[in-house]
């Protein structure tokens with residue numbers, strides 16, 4: 001299994017739990033993490049905002065079967081609000097959060113076909129839901145919201161296109177999680193979010209492809 005953005009936050013916790021469970025984990029990040037992972041964890045350099053970095057990773061992993069791809073890496077924008085956002089910053093967020101996962105899915109498709117489980121889990125956000133994202137969550141980060149809404153559509157289209165290969169594509173909201181991104185006020189520990197996400201990922205079948213769910217299994221309106 002391969003996890004992006006595994007150096008800290010939710011990605012790190014997912015890598016830790018999967019390794020503890022005996023999985024062989026490819027933990028990807030922009031820089032070698034300061035901490036050591038325990039278990040069968042291999043670190044690979046990957047910048048999801050850089051198509052060349054994605055290509056290089058795919059070349060290094062060529063021929064290696066992959067059960068699960070977890071597109072977890074993401075950023076928020078520095079600027080906020082309609083007047084505050086900067087066009088270049090907006091595009092940097094979309095490159096990282098949307099284009100990166102899509103290119104990675106394309107680049108690692110054959111690895112997933114060769115794997116047994118054939119699952120792509122895109123870690124999205126309820127903030128990107130048209131139906132629910134604005135209900136009780138004030139967030140004026142246009143770039144982040146748009147990047148996650150677009151990731152949802154990328155996932156839905158991938159679900160349709162990769163069905164022929166038996167690849168299941170999931171959009172998953174991890175909850176409001178205590179990480180650098182979620183902040184200390186968040187109501188969920190990374191351990192609990194990761195445990196819930198793993199339950200969904202590990203039990204997913206092709207019948208689940210194209211679904212959008214929270215870490216505890218509830219369906220979210222697109």
Ligand SMILES: NC(=O)c1ccc[n+]([C@@H]2O[C@H](COP(=O)([O-])OP(=O)(O)OC[C@H]3O[C@@H](n4cnc5c(N)ncnc54)[C@H](OP(=O)(O)O)[C@@H]3O)[C@@H](O)[C@H]2O)c1
Nearest residue numbers: 005008009010030047048049073074176177179180181182
């Ligand atoms: N925390 C929440 O409450 C919450 C809520 C909804 C959705 N999510 C989603 O959950 C996922 C994990 O979030 P988190 O809370 O763990 O965030 P986080 O604590 O900010 O960690 C983000 C991770 O993504 C990596 N990353 C950022 N840009 C990257 C790039 N260009 N290439 C490779 N890696 C990159 C970071 O690596 P560096 O160390 O190199 O920066 C870091 O490992 C994200 O998709 C996020 O949108 C989180």
